[in-house]
Amino acid sequence: MIKSHNAKKCTRSFKFHFVLIASIIFIVNNSYSQIESNVLNEKSIAASLNVAFDLCNSVDYQDSIDIPVSISSTVNIQGLDFIMQFDETKITFVTIIDKTTYLDEYFSLNAVDRKLRLTSTSSVSGGFLEADKVLIVIRFKKQTGYIVSQSDFNSIQAFVNGDPATVDYCFVSNNEINVSNFLLYPNPASDILNIEVPENSSFQMLDINGKLVVAETAIMANQKQSIDVNNLTNGIYFIKINNDSFVNSKKVVITK
8 A cells, every 4th residue: 555655646746747847848948939039030120121122113114013122231131032922913923033143033923822932142152132222123914004002912021141121112221311302293294394302412314224314413402403305205214313311213204
């Protein structure tokens, strides 16, 4: 009987210690996961990792749109990855265009979960991706005249160097300030295009391929500057303004 009692006592003791150890492991593992998650978040914030899917500077071809993608980062960029889900009733994925000479990228639209995935690194050994530069352009088909907006993207997860990054839909680099009161009118324009800026600046006009059509010209703060666009062919153009404190650009349509 004593033997049996000791066996029961031993069994209860073993169960107690097993539960105690399991609880400690559970708590430690949970704490480690939480710490690891916090470290990742703090690392991303400390590194200021931002990936812009830049609708503000997208190029609209009426029945399709090119969305430039760039990275703003305070650390060297070894790779960019993202997972994107979008409203396929509004836009249809066409392709991703490499805008660099060194990017090694792979992308696919999964037929099952309908998510677009991209992974990319520099093809140069030991090389880095450039910050504040357009790395790729994502091309979508759309209905003629439809204006693509942030609401057309259900979710985007972006990663820089494997770390989670903040996703933006309008690009402003670390050295740029967005000037919301940069005026450009009428738009569309047919013969005369007017520009007004809040600070002394210079401007230039480029076509959709980046070719300069109006050379850099000084413009005074809060004074209307008129451009003769009568000799330009119909299409999409960009006015870029800059000075020592800001850079900004806006799209203008020339139609006659």
